[in-house]
Amino acid sequence: MGAVPRVGYGARPTVRHRSTQGSGMRATGTAGAPEPETTKPDQALPPWTILVVDDDPDVHTITRMVLRDLRFAERGITLLHAGSAAEAETILRQHGDVAVILLDVVMETEDAGLRLVRTIRETLVIEDTRIVLRTGQPGTVPERDVILRYDINDYRSRAELTDTRLISVVIAGLRAFDRIRTIAHQRDALARLNQTLEQRVADRTRALRDSETRLRSILDTSVVPMVISRVSNGRVMYANERARLLLGLTPSRADRSIWARPEDRRHLMARVAAEEKVEDFEAQVIAFDGHRFWALVAAIAMSLDGEPGVLMSFNDISGRKAMEDELKRLATTDPLTGIGNRRQLMDQGDREMRRASRYGSPLSVLMLDIDNFKRINDTYGHAVGDNALKAMVQCCLGQLREIDMLCRLGGEEFVALLPETPPEAAAVAAERLRSAVGGMTMAVPETGPLAFTISIGVAAPHPDDETLTDVLTRADEALYRAKRAGRNRVAAAT
Numbered sequence: 138m139g140a141v142p143r144v145g146y147g148a149r150p151t152v153r154h155r156s157t158q159g160s161g162m163r164a165t166g167t168a169g170a171p172e173p174e175t176t177k178p179d180q181a182l183p184p185w186t187i188l189v190v191d192d193d194p195d196v197h198t199i200t201r202m203v204l205r206d207l208r209f210a211e212r213g214i215t216l217l218h219a220g221s222a223a224e225a226e227t228i229l230r231q232h233g234d235v236a237v238i239l240l241d242v243v244m245e246t247e248d249a250g251l252r253l254v255r256t257i258r259e260t261l262v263i264e265d266t267r268i269v270l271r272t273g274q275p276g277t278v279p280e281r282d283v284i285l286r287y288d289i290n291d292y293r294s295r296a297e298l299t300d301t302r303l304i305s306v307v308i309a310g311l312r313a314f315d316r317i318r319t320i321a322h323q324r325d326a327l328a329r330l331n332q333t334l335e336q337r338v339a340d341r342t343r344a345l346r347d348s349e350t351r352l353r354s355i356l357d358t359s360v361v362p363m364v365i366s367r368v369s370n371g372r373v374m375y376a377n378e379r380a381r382l383l384l385g386l387t388p389s390r391a392d393r394s395i396w397a398r399p400e401d402r403r404h405l406m407a408r409v410a411a412e413e414k415v416e417d418f419e420a421q422v423i424a425f426d427g428h429r430f431w432a433l434v435a436a437i438a439m440s441l442d443g444e445p446g447v448l449m450s451f452n453d454i455s456g457r458k459a460m461e462d463e464l465k466r467l468a469t470t471d472p473l474t475g476i477g478n479r480r481q482l483m484d485q486g487d488r489e490m491r492r493a494s495r496y497g498s499p500l501s502v503l504m505l506d507i508d509n510f511k512r513i514n515d516t517y518g519h520a521v522g523d524n525a526l527k528a529m530v531q532c533c534l535g536q537l538r539e540i541d542m543l544c545r546l547g548g549e550e551f552v553a554l555l556p557e558t559p560p561e562a563a564a565v566a567a568e569r570l571r572s573a574v575g576g577m578t579m580a581v582p583e584t585g586p587l588a589f590t591i592s593i594g595v596a597a598p599h600p601d602d603e604t605l606t607d608v609l610t611r612a613d614e615a616l617y618r619a620k621r622a623g624r625n626r627v628a629a630a631t
Contacts, residue, residue, distance in 0.1 A: 184213040185311055186234050190225040190253070191241040193273075196295075200239065203300050209311045221245050222253040229257065235266050237290075237310035242272040258288060265317040267310035271295055305519075320464060327457060327464075334433055334452055339416050361452050366392045368406050368445040384451070385425030392449075397421035397429050405436055409447055413438045419458075422451055431458040471545040473523055474530045482544035482552055486605030489556055490598060501563030502605075503553040504594040504612035505533070505570065508624040510549040513589060521581055525589060528579045536566075536573050552609065560597045560629060567593040567627040575625060590625035592616055597630075 189200050197218050207214050217232065219225035221244055229235060238257075242250035250270060257263050267290040290310050298306070353375070356363045362380035366373045376386040384395050396402045401420040408415045418434040432451040439446045469481035477485070486502075493500040507513070507529060514522040526549060533543055533553070542554045553570075555563050571593055578586040594616030596608050611630035619628035 182210075182212045183234075184215045185209060185236045185314075186215045186217060186232060187307065188217045188219065188225060188228060188232075188235045188238045190219045190222065190238060190244075190250070192220050192244040193241070194220075196241070200303070203303050204307065207304060207307065209308055210315065222249040222256075225253055226256055226261070229261055229263065233263075235263075236314040237307055238266060238268045239307075240268055240270055242270055254289065264288070265314060265321065267314050269293065269306055269310055271298060320467060323460070323464060327460060330457060334454065335416050335435075337452075339435065359450070361450050362386075363448070363450045364392055365439070365441070365446060365448050367441055368409070368447055371402070374441055374446065380451075383424055384422070395422050397423055405434060405449075406447065409436050409438050410445070419454070430455045474527050474545055476530055476534075477542060477544035479544065479546055482542075482546065482554070483605060485542055485544075486552075486554055486608075489554055490602070490605055490608075493556070493598060498557055499559040499597070501555040501558045501560055501595060501597045502608045502612045503555065503563060503567050503570070504546070504596075504609065504616045505529075505551040505553065505591050506593075506616055506620070507549040508590045508592055508620070510589075513587070517581055517584065517587065521587070525579060525587070528577065529574055529589075529591065532574050532577050533570050536570050546609075552612070560595060563595050563597070564627060564629055567595050571625065571627055592619040592624050593627045594619060595627060595629040 187204070189197055191197060191200075201216060204214060204216065217228055217235070219228055223245075225238075225240075240250045240253065242248070244250060246252070250272075254268060254270075257266065257268070268288070269290055270292040271294065273295045290313060291306050293302070293306065356375070356377040359377055359379060362383050363377045364373055364380050364384075364386055365375040371392045373386050373388055373392055375388065376384075380386045386392060386395065392402070398421065401418075405415065405418050405420070408418065415434070415436045418436065420432060420434055421429050422432045422434075423429055431454050433454045434449055434451055436447050436449045439448055469477055469484075471478040489500055492498070507525065510522065510525070513525055526545075530543065530545075530551070533551070537543060537553060537555075540556050544552050544554075546552050555566060558566065571591055575588070575590045578588045581587045594612040594614065596612035596615055598608050602608055615628040615630040619626045622628065
């Protein structure tokens with residue numbers, strides 16, 4: 138990597154940890170990479186795995202010293218070491234549980250670290266591992282450009298990474314990794330639950346075809362509402378006890394009254410006519426007491442005195458639907474500010490791009506950044522910095538329209554989508570946001586009110602743009618011009 142400054146870790150603060158077990162280390166590889174080292178974990182919980190990739194042996198030594206006693210969520214850590222991108226790739230192919238990678242940008246080549254990031258995300262298809270770039274040559278790669286192009290958790294120069302900052306960065310990465318893994322596990326559990334429910338309904342409906350006597354016997358003992366009705370007019374021919382109690386269905390009454398949306402019944406009957414058996418139809422159903430719930434409806438075609446009939450069962454899946462909705466919300470919401478995150482921005486932005494292209498309507502993008510945000514964090518602490526981000530978001534939301542969307546791109550960078558807005562009007566809106574934030578003060582205990590400013594880059598789609606990323610790139614360039622021109626100003630993309 139060439140001559141670079143020593144890692145800027147200062148004296149370690151006194152931190153009280155549980156007792157840990159040291160381990161002997163045998164130096165191997167270009168970076169003097171030791172074998173995996175593990176802090177002593179709880180018996181029931183495996184340690185977190187952290188991979189350090191750097192061609193400077195001192196970096197490995199200092200990182201080992203800083204993190205040796207680290208614990209998070211009652212779990213210790215295991216350190217893996219690699220002295221090159223190739224060595225790191227080999228380790229990642231052998232270890233599928235790496236939570237955080239501390240990755241040097243410049244190693245055997247100037248972009249070895251970035252190439253490894255692409256290999257991790259695209260070739261190895263490792264999506265949940267959090268990556269922190271660090272380098273002794275911070276000017277080599279623009280920080281925002283790196284974060285914009287790659288799924289990277291953080292980007293720091295070595296001079297920034299004091300002991301405390303390194304620990305904070307690692308803990309943030311572990312927390313993000315744990316959250317991603319938890320959501321994935323919950324999604325898998327939902328899939329298994331859905332499969333179990335569908336299989337249970339399918340098994341029950343197949344058994345009901347044997348004979349009318351056996352059919353009624355099974356229906357009467359079912360814990361889910363089950364109904365036999367005519368396709369043509371919905372007249373109920375049979376309803377088990379659960380259907381009578383929960384749905385209020387009795388013979389001679391039409392089943393049309395239970396559907397929250399009448400068209401759902403039409404769609405279900407059309408599928409039954411085409412497929413004879415449907416096991417995966419989801420609809421909102423109205424209970425006898427008036428409340429609505431989501432049901433997984435299984436239906437099978439049958440003959441009623443020569444007329445088309447249908448046997449339906451209604452399995453309450455309201456809990457599952459609520460969990461799915463919550464998972465979707467968590468996946469698209471920034472937990473600090475409560476607005477959309479990068480994923481929601483890219484999804485909604487691409488849809489707005491297609492709509493603007495289809496109808497020839499204007500669309501503009503604002504990229505906002507708090508000026509000197511690092512100084513706020515360093516002077517007042519990260520808690521005040523977080524409050525500044527939230528205050529800025531609330532101020533901007535008060536200035537934007539209902540059809541506009543404000544999302545957090547990452548760090549102190551935010552993006553506002555302005556549909557039906559040409560660039561000239563977007564520049565006026567940007568000035569309004571800049572002025573509103575600049576005139577705002579935030580109370581800070583013990584130090585008095587805090588004021589800060591923002592810079593904004595304005596851009597609009599070009600005819601040859603394919604995705605929102607193309608527009609964001611130009612908005613980011615305009616934002617940089619505003620920063621270089623003195624901050625607290627608006628700059629439009631050319």
